[in-house]
Amino acid sequence: MALVHFEEVNPEASWGIWKIEETEEELLLKLDPGKTDLVHFESIQHPRIRLESIASRMIVKELAESKGHEYQGIFKNKNGKPFLYNSPLHISYSHTEQFAAAIVHSEKPCGIDMEHIQEKMVRVSSRFLSEAELQNTGSDLEKICIYWCAKEAMYKLYNLKNTEFKGNLKVAPFEKSIDGELEGVIHVGSFLSKTELKYRLFGGVVAAYCF
Numbered sequence: 001m002a003l004v005h006f007e008e009v010n011p012e013a014s015w016g017i018w019k020i021e022e023t024e025e026e027l028l029l030k031l032d033p034g035k036t037d038l039v040h041f042e043s044i045q046h047p048r049i050r051l052e053s054i055a056s057r058m059i060v061k062e063l064a065e066s067k068g069h070e071y072q073g074i075f076k077n078k079n080g081k082p083f084l085y086n087s088p089l090h091i092s093y094s095h096t097e098q099f100a101a102a103i104v105h106s107e108k109p110c111g112i113d114m115e116h117i118q119e120k121m122v123r124v125s126s127r128f129l130s131e132a133e134l135q136n137t138g139s140d141l142e143k144i145c146i147y148w149c150a151k152e153a154m155y156k157l158y159n160l161k162n163t164e165f166k167g168n169l170k171v172a173p174f175e176k177s178i179d180g181e182l183e184g185v186i187h188v189g190s191f192l193s194k195t196e197l198k199y200r201l202f203g204g205v206v207a208a209y210c211f
Contacts, residue, residue: 003062005202014066015103015112015209017202018059020051027054031061036073036085052095059102060084060093067106081159092156096205103209110211111157113149117204121145128165136173142201143176149208150182150197157195157210160188171197184210 005017022030024047033041037057044050061071064084072085084091093102094114101114115121121144125134129147137143151169163169163186172183184195199208 003059005200006066009198012107013103013105013110013211014063015207016059016063016101017114017205017207018055018062018100018102019203020055020098020100022055024051024054027051027058031058033057034073036075040074048097052097052100055100056093056095056102059100060091060104063102063104064089064091067104079159079161081156090211092153092209094152094207099203099205101207103211105211108211109157109159110209111153111155112207112209113152113156114205114207115145115149115152117142117145117201117206121148130166130170132173133171140176142206143174145206146174146176146182146199146201146208147171149206150184150199150210153197153208153210154184154186154195158186158188158191158193160186160191163188182208 003016004019008014064071069087069089074082075085076082090105090109092110092112094112096114096116101112103110103112125144150171151165154169168188170185179200182197184197186193195210197208197210
């Protein structure tokens with residue numbers, strides 16, 4: 001299975017969703033990973049997580065190549081933020097059971113997250129949502145998951161230490177739709193920035209991204 005969703009947001013940014021239907025061997029054959037990626041895969045003991053990790057790199061490869069860049073593996077900086085080896089593209093990726101998602105941007109740092117819509121998010125929502133955000137979600141499970149993905153995407157975008165989802169990341173109230181836009185704010189220490197995010201509901205999962 002290839003990309004099940006591909007979107008060119010603008011000439012600089014593209015993102016997509018990959019539904020994982022291949023075996024690990026089939027994905028490795030498509031990816032043709034180098035040493036760095038192979039070492040990463042070998043460090044993952046859980047077969048499903050390893051498969052999802054391979055798929056997340058596969059979708060990054062597809063998106064990078066769609067913009068004319070050769071995929072030579074993913075490295076991470078000292079803060080754990082991933083980057084493409086020997087490429088100026090900015091990347092972010094995420095994976096959850098049966099799906100992987102990624103975004104690439106030719107000029108700006110970016111962030112993306114994807115999660116299954118599941119009841120457990122309700123039980124932990126008070127850990128990452130402010131009182132105002134909890135009031136906005138009510139009992140809407142999809143909205144809770146959208147909030148989570150939006151905050152995770154912002155966290156990946158800025159990659160700041162000591163960031164608390166409940167206190168440092170805020171998302172303005174919104175009306176839910178299949179795909180929509182959000183207004184986010186990150187405030188950590190003296191750093192303050194507003195962020196525009198987009199999200200999409202897709203086959204029982206939520207994906208949100210920003211740049």
